[in-house]
């Protein structure tokens with residue numbers, strides 16, 4: 679996978695950005711193709727919600743406005759743009775040129791620095807005050823060795839007095855799911871998307887298959903794989919990368935984490951070990 683940080687000479691999206699290289703691994707290649715396919719409807723499926731604003735307020739409890747943030751899996755900028763509104767200086771990494779193109783369309787002033795790269799092998803040669811992986815981005819690494827590599831990438835980009843902030847979902851329900859879960863997402867005036875999620879509990883993999891029915895055209899499908907993480911497993915991965923847990927909540931408003939309720943989000947904060 680090539681790494682390209684947008685500058686005037688080298689745009690991070692478009693023809694110069696480059697596609698994922700075969701060596702990036704099947705998981706990354708699948709996810710990239712999936713994200714490229716879904717980029718045009720992503721903001722309709724996952725609309726901006728008030729809790730996205732909470733992320734900036736949460737980061738302000740850890741650091742000051744103006745701090746540097748590296749967002750892993752920036753997507754269309756749903757999280758990054760509200761962070762920029764609050765004065766954070768955000769670099770956003772994504773392996774999907776389609777997602778970064780959407781971000782560019784929403785960010786004509788170029789407030790977010792896009793980086794077209796695989797986050798598991800990322801090495802920007804600098805650190806950030808906050809490394810942020812919201813909305814399950816870490817679960818996009820499909821195998822334990824990829825998740826370890828990704829956590830090392832997180833650690834090498836975190837300033838010695840910086841923070842790592844990771845949001846993951848509680849996998850309790852998925853772990854015992856017997857049949858595929860099917861959901862339908864209407865897409866305003868255009869059609870719908872059907873999503874099917876099957877689970878392999880032994881490997882903690884979720885097989886996610888989406889079909890888009892848009893504008894009366896032939897259906898288009900994309901498949902990806904994720905690997906869910908238990909909070910204790912996240913702590914173990916973090917420990918391997920010399921990061922230690924400093925706080926854990928069940929939401930961006932610092933709701934107490936009780937560890938049991940399914941589908942709740944888990945917000946974990948880590949600090950580099952000295």
Ligand SMILES: C[S@@+](CC[C@H](N)C(=O)[O-])C[C@H]1O[C@@H](n2cnc3c(N)ncnc32)[C@H](O)[C@@H]1O
Pocket residue numbers: 706709710713724750751752753754755756757771772773774777795796797798812813814815818819
């Ligand atoms: C669940 S989406 C979250 C997007 C955004 N953070 C949000 O909340 O809207 C995960 C994003 O991670 C990106 N991604 C997945 N695997 C990646 C990888 N190996 N390297 C870089 N980006 C990746 C996907 O393309 C996608 O945009």
